[in-house]
Each structure stands twice: as C-alpha cells, then as structure tokens.
Amino acid sequence: xxxxxxxxxxxxxxxxxxxxxxxxxxxxxxxxxxxxxxxxxxxxxxxxxxxxxxxxxxxxxxxxxxxxxxxxxxxxxxxxxxxxxxxxxxxxxxxxxxxxxxxxxxxxxxxxxxxxxxxxxxxxxxxxxxxxxxxxxxxxxxxxxxxxxxxxxxxxxxxxxxxxxxxxxxxxxxxxxxxxxxxxxxxxxxxxxxxxxxxxxxxxxxxxxxxxxxxxxxxxxxxxxxxxxxxxxxxxxxxxxxxxxxxxxxxxxxxxxxxxxxxxxxxxxxxxxxxxxxxxxxxxxxxxxxxxxxxxxxxxxxxxxxxxxxxxxxxx
Numbered sequence: 441x442x443x444x445x446x447x448x449x450x451x452x453x454x455x456x457x458x459x460x461x462x463x464x465x466x467x468x469x470x471x472x473x474x475x476x477x478x479x480x481x482x483x484x485x486x487x488x489x490x491x492x493x494x495x496x497x498x499x500x501x502x503x504x505x506x507x508x509x510x511x512x513x514x515x516x517x518x519x520x521x522x523x524x525x526x527x528x529x530x531x532x533x534x535x536x537x538x539x540x541x542x543x544x545x546x547x548x549x550x551x552x553x554x555x556x557x558x559x560x561x562x563x564x565x566x567x568x569x570x571x572x573x574x575x576x577x578x579x580x581x582x583x584x585x586x587x588x589x590x591x592x593x594x595x596x597x598x599x600x601x602x603x604x605x606x607x608x609x610x611x612x613x614x615x616x617x618x619x620x621x622x623x624x625x626x627x628x629x630x631x632x633x634x635x636x637x638x639x640x641x642x643x644x645x646x647x648x649x650x651x652x653x654x655x656x657x658x659x660x661x662x663x664x665x666x667x668x669x670x671x672x673x674x675x676x677x678x679x680x681x682x683x684x685x686x687x688x689x690x691x692x693x694x695x696x697x698x699x700x701x702x703x704x705x706x707x708x709x710x711x712x713x714x715x716x717x718x719x720x721x722x723x724x725x726x727x728x729x730x731x732x733x734x735x736x737x738x739x740x741x742x743x744x745x746x747x748x749x750x751x752x753x754x755x756x
Contacts, residue, residue: 443756445470445632447749448539450546451716452541452639452712452717454711454713458495459539460742461537462496462499463738467746468537468746469533469534471499472531473501473503475518475545476541477678481505481513482507483667487664487684489652502525503518509679513678514678526549533756543719546676548724551624552629553621561594569604577600578597579596580597580600581603583607587607588606588617589611590618592618634754635723635725636727636740637720638727640736641732643724649713650710653684665692683709683712687704688705701713726750729741
C-alpha cells in the first residue's frame with residue numbers, strides 16, 4: 441500500500457516555524473496541524489504565541505483553539521486528534537503539514553506509537569498523586585529511578601504526570617516504559633514523510649526569545665494569566681504548565697515580583713529551546729534546516745524545503 445505524505449516542520453521556540461509553515465502550506469497545497477501543547481487552548485493567545493486568524497492567510501489550521509483551559513491535553517489525546525485531522529486533510533486531497541515544537545507529540549503521530557493506554561489501577565494512580573502532593577516530585581523521581589533508571593533520566597522531576605505514567609506502567613506490566621517506548625520508536629512510519637527541523641545560531645535564537653517575551657508582556661500577558669486565574673483555572677492544570685503561564689501565575693500568587701517572573705520566563709524559555717534541540721538531535725531521519733546557513737528569510741527556508749520535498753518525490 442502506498443504511504444500517504446506528511447510534512448513535519450519542527451524546531452525550538454521562537455525560531456520562526458509559524459511563518460515558514462504558512463508559506464510552505466500555501467506553496468504545496470497543505471493544511472496545518474499544530475503540534476503545540478498550548479495553542480490548543482482557547483483564551484491563551486499571547487503566551488502561546490498563537491497564530492491570529494488574519495495571519496493564517498487562508499490556510500486551514502487544525503488543533504488550534506479547540507479546548508477550554510480547564511481540559512486536560514496530553515500526548516494520547518494529541519495523537520487521536522491529529523490523526524482525525526490528517527484524515528480530513530487527505531479527504532480534501534491536501535497534504536498535512538505538522539508544525540510545532542513538541543517533539544514527543546510529533547514522534548507519537550509520525551510513528552503511530554502505542555501508549556498502551558489502559559485504565560489500569562485507578563487507586564494506584566491516586567496513591568501516587570497523593571504521594572506527589574505530600575512528598576513532592578523529587579520523592580517520586582527517586583521511586584522512578586529504582587523502577588526504571590532510564591525513564592528517570594528522560595523525565596524531569598517536575599513532570600509529575602509522566603513520572604506517574606511510567607510508575608503506573610511498571611506497576612501494571614512489570615516492564616519498563618523506557619524500553620516499551622524504545623521498541624515503539626523503532627517502528628517505521630506509516631507515512632511517506634519529510635521531517636524538517638528549523639534552527640538558527642544559538643545567540644540569534646536566544647535574542648529572539650528575549651524579545652518575544654518582552655513583546656508578550658507589552659501585549660498583555662499578565663492580564664491574560666489574571667483572566668485565567670480569576671476564571672478558576674487551577675495552578676496544577678495542564679494549561680498552566682506552559683512557559684509564561686506558570687511563572688506569572690506564581691507572581692500573581694505573590695511568590696515573586698513581576699520583574700523576577702519575566703527574568704525567569706526568559707531564562708526557562710532559553711533552557712526549553714536547548715532541550716527541544718537536544719530532543720530533535722536524537723530523532724531519526726530529520727532534515728536540519730539551519731537559517732544561519734540557508735538564509736534568514738522565509739523565502740530561502742521555504743525554497744530549501746520545497747527542493748527537498750521534490751527530491752523525495754513527496755510533491756511534484
């Protein structure tokens with residue numbers, strides 16, 4: 441059976457994926473599926489650097505503005521929604537362009553990873569949640585180091601959900617989620633894909649991040665977070681884990697002054713960009729699209745991608 445085409449445009453935050461994805465989609469008749477864990481939420485426009493309708497230039501976007509901030513969003517839900525969106529796009533005779541910086545989500549879609557999502561033992565999960573509340577993430581991380589040392593290296597002690605998922609998997613199957621995920625990663629993709637990772641010189645990228653945070657503050661990010669807090673969105677909710685949101689939420693709670701919150705957002709966003717690049721370096725079959733080599737303009741970036749797509753026979 442012929443594999444259907446799929447184009448991935450990934451890369452670190454603030455590198456310029458949004459503008460490049462629109463130009464690319466217009467040039468080759470594509471529609472965009474957002475692979476971003478925050479742009480999926482309504483009322484979270486500034487902090488997620490969400491594309492505005494007038495910026496879409498008529499290109500349909502999927503998985504943007506579709507959930508309320510109180511709802512949970514995770515890799516399993518992303519995978520289901522993205523596959524459904526891809527089917528719609530294929531039915532229209534178009535090609536999906538998956539654009540975003542959440543590498544784990546992209547991997548899940550591209551290789552159709554099975555997360556063996558069973559309900560399992562809800563009481564065990566509640567027990568772990570209670571332990572995390574009482575003893576903190578570091579304690580949970582120590583448990584994970586015993587059960588699955590490799591997963592402990594891959595999962596940050598602040599990522600309570602993923603730690604619980606890994607401990608749950610071990611509890612249910614006796615196996616290690618790191619090994620399960622590795623086996624899944626070895627699968628070949630059901631798609632005929634091109635996986636572009638847009639990148640740039642680190643100093644230029646960090647400069648863009650700092651400027652972007654200043655701009656978000658000017659545009660009213662603090663008011664956006666205040667609205668969500670007043671609406672009753674909880675600090676622990678998935679939506680409030682986004683960069684910019686969690687720091688300003690803490691600032692509104694009086695944990696630290698605004699100036700410090702902004703400094704922490706810039707620092708943590710730079711660290712996040714670094715982690716994103718580390719993730720993409722580990723991925724197979726990526727096409728590095730380096731703006732410091734190709735050129736800074738969108739035209740140069742898109743021309744480079746179109747040539748690659750023609751060479752691979754994905755477009756004519």
